[in-house]
Amino acid sequence: MSSGDCKKVTISTLRQMKGDGDRITMVTCYDASFARLCDRGGADVLLVGDSLGMVVQGESTTLPVTIEDIIYHTRAVRRGVTRSHVVADMPFMSYQGGLQGALQNAGRLLKEGGAESVKLEGGEEICEAVDKMVRAGIPVMGHVGLTPQSVHAMGGFKIQGKEPDSARAILRDAKALQDAGAYAVVLEGMPVELARVITAQLSIPTIGIGAGPDCNGQVLVIYDLLGMNPDFAPKFVKKYAELGTMIPAAVAAFKQEVVSGEFPGEAHSFHAKGPLFRPTEVVPRRPVLDDEEDSATGLYGVPV
Ligand code: KIV
Numbered sequence: 127m128s129s130g131d132c133k134k135v136t137i138s139t140l141r142q143m144k145g146d147g148d149r150i151t152m153v154t155c156y157d158a159s160f161a162r163l164c165d166r167g168g169a170d171v172l173l174v175g176d177s178l179g180m181v182v183q184g185e186s187t188t189l190p191v192t193i194e195d196i197i198y199h200t201r202a203v204r205r206g207v208t209r210s211h212v213v214a215d216m217p218f219m220s221y222q223g224g225l226q227g228a229l230q231n232a233g234r235l236l237k238e239g240g241a242e243s244v245k246l247e248g249g250e251e252i253c254e255a256v257d258k259m260v261r262a263g264i265p266v267m268g269h270v271g272l273t274p275q276s277v278h279a280m281g282g283f284k285i286q287g288k289e290p291d292s293a294r295a296i297l298r299d300a301k302a303l304q305d306a307g308a309y310a311v312v313l314e315g316m317p318v319e320l321a322r323v324i325t326a327q328l329s330i331p332t333i334g335i336g337a338g339p340d341c342n343g344q345v346l347v348i349y350d351l352l353g354m355n356p357d358f359a360p361k362f363v364k365k366y367a368e369l370g371t372m373i374p375a376a377v378a379a380f381k382q383e384v385v386s387g388e389f390p391g392e393a394h395s396f397h398a399k400g401p402l403f404r405p406t407e408v409v410p411r412r413p414v415l416d417d418e419e420d421s422a423t424g425l426y427g428v429p430v
Contacts (some may be wrong), residue, residue, distance in 0.1 A: 150343025161206025199240030249299020272315025
């Protein structure tokens with residue numbers, strides 16, 4: 127399937143893409159304007175990631191993000207989408223506290239947010255919840271390897287599965303998710319060699335981030351690929367634009383034209399059809415000086 131094809135992307139499309147050897151493109155997305163642009167750019171999947179806690183809310187981890195936050199952003203993203211599949215992240219503690227709560231929260235992301243599937247971090251320990259969701263008609267994407275919601279348990283944002291035992295545990299987790307009914311799985315922060323084996327052994331698509339070129343697709347945080355933060359350049363990110371320098375430069379240019387009076391010019395201004403005021407009404411306002419009395423009558427020399 128080419129990105130120029132306007133047919134809505136579903137989980138069947140993604141499965142088919144793996145079968146056909148077509149690579150899947152996924153980006154994170156948090157609002158309608160970006161959704162429209164990413165959809166137009168041909169992204170197959172838009173992930174309303176809990177990374178929004180870091181890049182939108184300014185937190186240092188994804189842990190503070192709530193289910194309400196994800197619902198709010200998913201609704202916005204859905205309004206901008208025509209073709210891309212929309213998957214919503216289940217935030218920290220929205221699925222770990224019991225099967226019923228997990229199912230209800232996943233359902234809210236579809237019912238209230240308009241998501242078309244949900245994504246959960248974890249392996250064998252979440253498979254019962256995944257199974258329940260899938261049986262309820264909620265498509266689930268898994269996420270193994272470096273799982274940011276476990277940042278404290280991992281001792282930081284560290285590459286996982288570098289040793290044979292931990293690599294085998296991640297492979298087991300990925301297989302368990304497939305067996306529980308997940309339609310795809312994100313492989314984050316792991317050696318190329320491990321991602322390659324997982325991708326070969328699973329029948330469902332793998333989507334990598336910091337997991338090398340052999341996955342069935344790739345995902346990046348949209349703010350990272352656009353280079354929004356000039357101070358953030360981890361090895362797994364490639365910047366396809368430099369908005370982190372372009373945006374301040376554009377704001378500075380705007381400021382310079384505001385200060386000089388160059389903006390707005392004639393091209394950006396509107397005119398009345400004819401005279402709006404009598405000449406005597408057009409008395410210029412002047413600013414109040416510090417030593418002037420702040421009274422309603424002393425402020426402006428104008429008209430009524
Ligand atoms: O929240 C997120 O952005 C993610 C991606 C990095 C896969 O989970």
